[in-house]
Amino acid sequence: MREEKIRVLLTIARFDGHDRGVRYLARKLMELGMEVIFTRFVHPGDVVSTAIQEDVDVVGVSFSVGGHKYITSEIIKGLRENKRADILVILGGIIPDDEVGELINMGVGKTFGPGSPATDIAQYIKDNMTKKQ
């Protein structure tokens, strides 16, 4: 384990008003000892540039109103192009079950549906961060 705190970028599109879950998660992850940057993005490229500038370990994107396939693929592509494929990408919100496989194949670590306990998400991040050390 490294000494520094895990840095997480949590983000949701400006279009999406359903930010209750992601805002709660932001606070919980902070309480659980992580550093959290919370943003609203316009274009997927914004997520990539923020993740790189802030040198985060994890990007968590919240979706409730679709667009997840396109936006996620753009984010992962952007991270790869910038040689930051090491950044763990997780998704939350309303994502149909039968689309999860496709998103995992794209490079997403895991998707968390509505009502997922914050502690499970934190644990998943810790476990998967450790593997990368």
Add this chain to the structure above:
Amino acid sequence: MFEKEFLEEEERLKREWKELYDRFYKDKEFKAVTDSDIPVKSVYTAKDLEEIGFRPEMPGIYPYTRGIYPVQYQFTPWFNNLVLGYGLPEQTRERMDLLKEMGARGYFGKDAYNLVFDLVAKAGYDPDDPEVTGRVGVAGCHFATQDDFDRLFHDIDLTKVSVVQNICRATLVEIAMYIAYLEKRGIPITKVYGNSMNWLWSFAFLGNVAFPPKSAFKLMAEFIKYCCRNMPQWNHTNITSYYVEESGGNAVQEAGYAISAGIALTEECIRAGLDPDEFLPRFGFQIAQAGDFFEEVAKVRAMRRVWAKVNKERFGCKNPRSLHLRMHSQTSGVTLTAQQPLNNVIRTTLQTLGAVLSGTNSIQTNSYLEALSTPTEESHILALRTQQIILHETNIPNVSDPLAGSYYVEWLTGKVEEEVFGIIKLIDEKGGFRKCWESGWFKDEITKSAYQWREKVASGQKTIVGLNKYVTEKEQKVPVFKYPEIEEEAIRRLKEYKEKRDNKKLEGALKRLKEVAVMVDETWPEHSGELMPAVIDAARAEATLGELQGVLKEVFGWA
């Protein structure tokens, strides 16, 4: 209120009850609160009503706690106001026809549709804007040009149906386009009716990009002024506080914030030169019917009373219709779970029942798939059937305000009223609704409340069946809705539309719109009333939704 003898008898019985209670439960302490943290006892009596100053009331008579009309559902049931919209307009039209065929009706049995436009249109973007990629036709019906109205309504007599148009921040421009479309079809705008969801103010609670507070109120006042003077049957204003509970606020916050928003909007309209009795009769509300059954009923009853008192005492309204709080209740999406989704049928049924018992005017029952997707045909019909079963099979609608006189419900109605007036006072002291919006106070309060609720769920203090109790390993599989892929087609149509119109004429109209918008903004309220006609002129010149909203964003700000 009650006879002395009655209360003395009650006191005697209460002593007897206390002995019984203590015999069995002496060492146990009962502690409970509503979802808004109002402490409740295990039983209520006439004495509690005495203490809150309970007064006799009748439906249709001030202060309207028991309903705004002398009859409730006896002659006209509530409006089956199920929101619908997805994909291309013609695809949304299929769902309109389906729900109509299944018996969904508006007031007095008339045809009525509650249309929701996609998030792209709701924010006033055209489908080719790079910001919206992946979201066209999602969570609502795609809409960009007047041709889209034709795809929805070409064979419908728009003077005979009620159309709810839920397009949020793009209300001014969308209604301007609707007016231009009606003119093309030769339909007088004085004859159409429906509602616009001019929710420009609701971004006090939400994080989305929107018009800033100062502009939002101006724009709404401009819209209201135009509708008052030109579209007498149009319900121009809907004050939604649904988002407050959905974002994590509680029932009393929701009610208090909504009434305060109504106050702020009324004040802005007065500044714009309108008389409250001219515009308040066309105000409506939309609220959540959430989990705490009796508190949610009490909330609606209390809101009717508070709104009537505020408009009478604060604004001196004389028209009884200005005092009427017309309510659309929506069952609560956020109470529905992705886990064991069939349980949501029970939740939406209970919430619909609560809405009916509150005497609301219009109800949206959410589909049980709410936590998973937009409604499928099957889940949409089931939501409608929920309302129809309550309407036809339970005999509940025979009696107006059937919970009136219940010690608990009346006490709680009084308690919620007290709390709501407290919130209104607090907001007044903080400088009013707009100041609280500008300072981020609403969002802070709601976030705090959302956090507390979620912590209660995480700790098991609050039980959610299937989520933190009675959890099952085996997943319940239900068919979810898949959006059709329409983005390419939407962009193609937009391009074609732009090619065939007179672009020179349009350029002039947009230029003039900008000049008027700047003037209205800078001299507010001196030139109030001039904005909407300019938007309509540009709509007549076949501007798209994104082009019109683009001008307003540029002038009034957008962040």
